[in-house]
Amino acid sequence: MDFPIHIRTSGSGVRPLIRSTGEAIRFIDRELPAELKSLPRWTFARELLLVADRSEKKRDLTHAYRQLRQALSNDLLLDITKARTK
Numbered sequence: 863m864d865f866p867i868h869i870r871t872s873g874s875g876v877r878p879l880i881r882s883t884g885e886a887i888r889f890i891d892r893e894l895p896a897e898l899k900s901l902p903r904w905t906f907a908r909e910l911l912l913v914a915d916r917s918e919k920k921r922d923l924t925h926a927y928r929q930l931r932q933a934l935s936n937d938l939l940l941d942i943t944k945a946r947t948k
Contacts, residue, residue, distance in 0.1 A: 863914055863923050869931060872941035883915040883923070886930050903933040 869880040871889070880886050890899060890908050898904055910926035934940035 863918055865923070865927055869927075869934065870941040870943075871934060871939050878941075880930075883911045883926060886926075887911050887915070898937055901933075903929070903936060907933045 864882045865880070865886075869886075871878055871880065880889055887908060890904060890911075894904065907926065907929040910922070910929050914922035914926040931940060
């Protein structure tokens with residue numbers, strides 16, 4: 863599912879812009895360092911993203927989106943200067 867507002871990540875990552883639940887799950891699985899990936903905020907975000915992807919409900923997408931942004935923010939990986947809409 864597509865996010866209502868794209869999420870721009872900070873740092874030198876390969877994927878600076880996350881546009882959907884699928885991209886977010888791939889970001890967590892492939893680009894997040896192992897020490898972060900195992901933290902509860904990231905495992906929770908990943909689970910919410912999977913639920914949103916399966917259910918395709920706006921409410922589930924909103925919860926997953928918020929948790930992902932919170933996890934990115936907590937680990938200083940959220941770039942708040944260049945948010946883009948669809």
